Amino acid sequence: MAENDPAMRFSSQAIRTFKEGEAPTAAAELNPTARQIATQYRRDSMSPVMVSGVLRFVEFILLALSGLAIYAVYVDVHHAFLWQYPLLILGTSAVAVILLEITDNYQIARLRQPMNNLGTIILVWGGTLALTTVVGFFLKVSADFSRFWLASWFFTGLGLLLILRFVMARMVRRWARNGAMERRAVIVGGGQTAETLIRSIEQQPHNDIRICGIFDDRDDRRSPPIVAGYPKLGNIGALIEFARIARIDMLIVALPLTAEARVLSLLKKLWVLPVDIRLSAHSNQLRFRPRSYSFIGSVPMLDVLDRPINDWDSVAKRAFDIVFSLFGIVVFSPIMIATAIAIKLESKGPVFFKQKRHGFNNEVIDVYKFRSMYVDQCDPTARNAVTKNDPRVTRVGRIIRKTSIDELPQFFNSLIGNLSLVGPRPHAVSAQSHNRLYHEVVDGYFARHRVKPGVTGWAQINGWRGEIDHDDKIKMRTEYDLYYIENWSLWFDLKILLLTPIRLLNTENAY
Template sequence: MNEVDPKLRYNAEAVKNHRGSGDLGAPEVSLDPLVARIADEFRKDSISPVMVSGYLRIGEFATLSLIAATIMIAYVGVGQLWTYALAILFGSGLFVVLNEFSDGYDLRALRKPISSLPRIVFVWIATFALLALAAFLLKISDSFSRVWSGSWFVAGLVFLVATRLLVGLRVRTWARNGIMERRAVIVGGGKSAEKLIRALEVRHDSDIRICGIFDDRDDDRSPPVVAGYPKLGNIDELVTFTRRARIDMLIVALPLDAEDRVLTMLKRLWILPVDIRLSAHSNKLRFRPRTYSFIGSVPMLDIFDRPIRDWDSVAKRAFDIFFSVFGIVTLAPVMVATAIAIKLDSKGPVIFRQKRHGFNNEMIDVFKFRSMYTDQCDPTARNQVVKDDPRVTPIGRFIRKTSIDELPQFFNVLRGDLSLVGPRPHAVSAQSRNRLYGEVVDGYFGRHRVKPGVTGWAQINGWRGEIDTDEKIRRRTEFDLYYIENWSLWFDLKILFLTPIRLLNTENAY
């Protein structure tokens, strides 16, 4: 653990004196300039240690296989291709599995490559020993060249040693520059927070970086500086800070017997796309070890997990790119014909841009084919389109009813603003009976814990079109939250393939 982060060495008294109160009902409040500056320091995305070790697994498996295949082609030829291919894949995979069991991909091993090299060498030797044993028991050892196996062993060992040294250097550089870390905010001040911070700082090789402390209390129980870290604001300011910075984890440093305070905080924080942990460090009550997760040696109770993270996010992004490209290529004639029809139907641009809420409540520009007369377009969507709305052009009525107007959003998906499947993005000023959606539905902004989608679980269940009652936005939000809590690639695939079928029901689309 680093010493107190220099980014946090600001005048804590100034932070306290300049802090705004904020409206408790608003989704975001303004931040004190000093706190905003700290948030901006953490605005760049960090690299997850899980992703680094995952890419290392893939890279070592692929490169060890490539080394063996290259030696085979150069010395043996391709006469026994399948026999050697099976041995290569099995041997490379076996090394990765054994290295996993020996904690060779643990962050501590990557940070200290010199001390972990004996373990890597031993695992590589064990891999070849098991390969030799398997060949002996299967009576196929004569099928393989000794020169090939010896060359693979030596070349693979050189590669593994060089890779670990280079990765170790890179990991230390990333950790020093704040590129590879897990950014945490402590929720709650006083003695509980101080004990937690001291416990986290015991581990000097931890990847946790404490970005600040937030607490609603403003008295002697919660001083402006705790364990060298300034208190940056209250819980409402924490929501804004977490959306502005790239925070990975909120650690609630409150005792379990403060049940009401804990529940009140969690109700306000669960809408954020972060991991939320309740520190069990200072609690006298102890559960079984398997009940806890651990950050270093500090026990934590897992309250909420970020919905789509690490390899799940990689898989979802690959899914989005593949199917959006497929959709653009397949539907290109339809989009070209629509663009021509819009131009012939009325004056103005073909594409209409509208500000909507994206991931983590950020503002994004969503593309649509223009369906209204240019001088009557409503970028804020304050006045929803209703049946027989005179603002809608003749072509607009058709493309809205068939959802063709949404097709340009495939390009939003390629840009990374949208996902193919997710909660539909609502316009920033969208209202139900003169009230913003966030004022109608408690927890509405929990929809923004994932990227919004071109289609979603609510839409294929019939909740599309005009929202003219509070019940409609409540039901949409209910289906959106169900999707987030139950996400999987199979769920995305199901929604994607059901969408064209459900679009045949155009009753609420106008």
Template sequence: MNTINPNTEFTKAVEASKASSSSPDTAAKGLNPLALEVARQFRTDTLSAVLVAGAVRIVEMVLLAVCGLGIYLVHVGYEPETAPGYLFAIAGSSLLTVIALGMARCYEMPALRNPLPNIGRIFLVWAGTFAFITVALFFLKISSEFSRVWLASWFVAGFVVMMVLRAIVAHLTRRWARNGRMERRAVIVGGGAPAESLIRQIEAHPYNDIRICGIFDDRDDVRSPRVVAGYPKLGNTDELIEFARVARIDMLIVTLPITAEARVLQMLRKLWVLPIDIRLSAHTNHLRFRPRTYSYIGDVPMLDVFDRPISDWDRVAKRAFDIVFSLLGIIVFSPVMLITAIAIKLDSPGPVIFKQKRYGFNNEIIEVWKFRSMYTDQCDPAARKLVTKDDPRVTRVGRFIRKSSIDELPQFFNVLGGTLSMVGPRPHALSAKANNQLYNEVVDGYFARHRVKPGVTGWAQINGWRGETDSEEKIQKRVEFDLYYIENWSLLFDLKILLLTPFRLLSKNAY
């Protein structure tokens, strides 16, 4: 199991925090020196166990198919009359084997880390697949068309291939677990005896991938000790939000009892804006629900409160979607971008591209590219003053490209670089205001829209909520539509928004 060694990691963090106690970075993040130093230790991303298991499935299926095909080509040779039957048998057997191994729980992380106890199950699944194929060929009255030597050779070679693959995967996963590349990083919310009990139960599970990063609690040191089971209390829940902005955290585990309803709700109102899983520990509760109600960390039951939006394979699919459509957009609109660049240069002096700092995923500061639409000496990178109708700061070319959204086209390169998505909540400038108030001052839970990567276009934009935000209602509506998008995301939803965008671009709100 991957947890911080309280005698080493904690000590190092304390020593490092003393050295950086006067660092301006600490003040900027609103964290105490110890919490900031611990957060810095977890800034790198980790490998998802779900993605690793999925990749093993794909690789195993491909290797089995290649093995069967290779033996067929070497022993039987390609024959147009029999090739379709062999290819169907190879593809079907490989797919059926992977499905059956999944049902036998052979792709779960304990089985991948330690394959030896599962050799029997893997052999039975592989043998069962061949028995099924053999029976199917017999009843279809085509078994005589298939080489028995090929079938026997593939059975032996395929099993050896699976064993070799799983030995390699076991070595890699154990190494990744040791060096922290594959783990789920968790923060415990709420200290004292419940937190200590939870930690002990998690540590007792031998194949746990949870790494506990620290404890946060709003109570003082008298009611909530500074160190619980060797793990430090790093701050309160307000500091936890800042901590999760710095560190790559996967999960928050709330140890408060369900009976403390008011405290739980108050805490969740603060924490739901974070793009992480939030679980309510049920290990000390006497009230018990059906087993399917819970998710589990090892043997510890958890109630799922919030799930991270767009994670694991959904995240991979969305990134592939972004790469494909950003490249397509760059190719299709390259003539428009070239003409626009020339027009901007001829219209007013200054750079063609305007770079602006904006809020990105998880409140990270990103740099967004746009075609410059204002006079260079009147540009407002922080967006302290909204652009209004007939704004004198906007150039002649700028009025047209802002109205038609051509000024946004360079953001295809942001998407390709990974700071933006094709579809998502629009990124707002750091000092953007509605009715002279910062957006997060107007809308409670405004930063929840940053639980996903911001987009070039979005659900709010195609529904008319784009451009000037001169009233509180306009930014509230934007956030409302953004949150609806996050809760209902799918690739088809993204495609729908993308296809509707060109028809909804001309808006009276964009100046």
């Protein structure tokens, strides 16, 4: 099906060409206006997907608790705690939430206007209880349940739903006004096409898109400096730097599909950023099947790339990191204490070594390790990679580097949140291969920073760890890192985590 879809063919072609041809554009210096605007958007906004997801959970809890509370008050639970009641209450509450989802009552536009959806909410909640009654009748168990309890639960549950919806409407409107809940977008491309797109987005009712600016490689003669009231903030190189400062959700490419070469050239430069990339289909004459599009209101977009590990996936991954980081700290604490004592006994200086490395979206983070070198010969920049029999490494250092014990303090990095347990390994900011920085060696290297780096990773358990003494080694690391990003799942993380101790037994490339 997807192979016959023109939109899918275009997207696949774009992805294949990302790793071929011209090198990605380097980040450029921002002008003062662009930097000021980027700074305004440094903080993350609330995701509408997360907001509606939390509301589902809260409504389920409210319905379930109200049903259980009425049951506990009306029925003598000490003498007749019927297991059927709690089971029925939980099941009915879940069905109600599912039906509210099916009827689109968790859409942000509907949450803004609860008065318009009162009839649907009443119908869904009443219909759910009616369905429960019908099922009980056919199962010949309806006589076992209290009609007074059922009627009380209907009115109490409905009242709680309506109160919550009106409170939520006020909160959503407030979050929209102060920018706490919005999707931040940057327009790539200028001129009349961009202006038409911006006007169409702004005309959408209950629009949650905040356009942060316009970027275009063309000069002011071919691309006006102001489009629909929004300033052109720079070229594509400046956009890469802008997106590393501001928390941008979406890049919308405002170019016609017929300009295929230019579109692919832009995508080649932009795919390294951790954002959704959409191609505006608003002004194109070509029309694909409806399911080929995503929509901003009624404005059609072609999905080129999605931001990896987003929304609830990021919540699940963060919970995974916290649980297993705490577990790792507890289990390995005797080894870490013994290592700290050994380091102190052998050489003067601190036990821990702090190094600047590239983190998520190219941010510079501090990564902690056990110190494995003599203090006066430490290399915080990692400009000179450690080699076999390196005289800078202490005797204890050789052991802990071979066994990767020097990396154990990174459990604390993962617990803090600037590392994940599993992900592309963070490299030092000045790490080099044959006097060239890694991004100068590998085309699309910075795409590995679209997710948070990890204590361990897919490349490491496949043997790509240790000294980088050949360009092919950093290229293969990057290939494995990109495979991990494109195929991420919690099960994949768990597999990598469980395989790590086994694969670390191979110390051939660890010095």
